[in-house]
Amino acid sequence: MAAQDPGAAFKTIYLQRRAEPHERAFTILVPRNWRVQGGIFRIDPSRAGGPANAIGAKLDFSVKRDEAGTVLFRALPEMLYFDARRSPAGQMGLFPPGSNYNGMTVYPLMTALDFLKRLAFPQAHRQARAVEILEQRSLPQTALKYLQRVRSFPIRMTFSYDAAVLSATYEEGGVRYKERMFAVVEDWGQLGAGMWGNKETLCFRAPAAEFEQWARVIALIQNSVKPNPQWIAGELRGQIERGQIAISTQQEVQRIEREMLAHRQRTNAEIQNDMFLTLTGQEEYVNPYTREIERDSDQWRYRWVTPSGDVAVSNDQNYDPNHDLLINRSDFKRTPVRPR
Numbered sequence: 001m002a003a004q005d006p007g008a009a010f011k012t013i014y015l016q017r018r019a020e021p022h023e024r025a026f027t028i029l030v031p032r033n034w035r036v037q038g039g040i041f042r043i044d045p046s047r048a049g050g051p052a053n054a055i056g057a058k059l060d061f062s063v064k065r066d067e068a069g070t071v072l073f074r075a076l077p078e079m080l081y082f083d084a085r086r087s088p089a090g091q092m093g094l095f096p097p098g099s100n101y102n103g104m105t106v107y108p109l110m111t112a113l114d115f116l117k118r119l120a121f122p123q124a125h126r127q128a129r130a131v132e133i134l135e136q137r138s139l140p141q142t143a144l145k146y147l148q149r150v151r152s153f154p155i156r157m158t159f160s161y162d163a164a165v166l167s168a169t170y171e172e173g174g175v176r177y178k179e180r181m182f183a184v185v186e187d188w189g190q191l192g193a194g195m196w197g198n199k200e201t202l203c204f205r206a207p208a209a210e211f212e213q214w215a216r217v218i219a220l221i222q223n224s225v226k227p228n229p230q231w232i233a234g235e236l237r238g239q240i241e242r243g244q245i246a247i248s249t250q251q252e253v254q255r256i257e258r259e260m261l262a263h264r265q266r267t268n269a270e271i272q273n274d275m276f277l278t279l280t281g282q283e284e285y286v287n288p289y290t291r292e293i294e295r296d297s298d299q300w301r302y303r304w305v306t307p308s309g310d311v312a313v314s315n316d317q318n319y320d321p322n323h324d325l326l327i328n329r330s331d332f333k334r335t336p337v338r339p340r
Helices: 112-124 140-151 208-222 229-246 250-262 268-276
Strands: 012-019 026-031 035-041 058-064 072-075 080-082 104-106 129-138 160-172 175-187 195-207 282-286 293-297 302-305 311-314
Touching: 012 208, 026 208, 072 208, 112 129, 112 160, 112 175, 112 195, 140 160, 140 175, 175 208, 195 208, 208 293, 293 311
Parallel strands: 080 104
Antiparallel strands: 012 026, 012 311, 035 058, 058 072, 072 195, 080 195, 129 160, 160 175, 175 195, 282 293, 302 311
């Protein structure tokens, strides 16, 4: 498929707020005529070989410009893995890499960079050819934010963290893409006795020549996520119940509770900054309807919102979405930059 000319695409962008399709776990702004794919899914412990990855909901969710995903933002699922070297059975060679332990795939603990290179990228792009890594960089400050959050818990946790970003080019379906991937690896330490997993695993791709321009749009999408409090409350109750059955330890129930409460509410904005400030400038705006502060890209001079949360942005000083016949709405209001 021929790449869309980006020149006309970025003068004016209209985004519509849409709900995660499977359980309405969150809403997100999506450019008009773009597609969403995937969403919340759940793992059956009887088919997975154990309950470890069945306690919490998983998310595999994409926003893409077209069916081929020539411009794509994707959140990959957070999974638990098992480092058998930390267990007596593993030390006897009973659980080799690639085998199953209590529903977790057995892999030695990886750094975030190794996870991106060895697991995340190959699994996300099985048809990629001529892969060239452009950048691979650890993000110690991002890892520190996770560690500081864990240290604030009233009980002693043994978790440790590593974070990284990876940029690469590759060919797929006749298109040369550039992609940036981001991940945090969480090691459960002594508490988990070999358990570790990935968190906040995100990727963004576009045709290589258009990558920097599309980054502005992806930043708008990523920064717009709003979790559904009712879904979070129901998921938390379900995780506690499943955790009690599967693990039967109060410490694990407490970990799940704190993780759900902290997820996105306490760390997501900072993680977004670490990933997307390298791609595009950011700005904070005041929503004239809610008076809330909203963070978006600073690459457009004008920004409007509606009471339902739709957004229009433009660099055309003569453009007004209230007079746009294609949108057919008259309730847009300008969002001023937050006073400093």
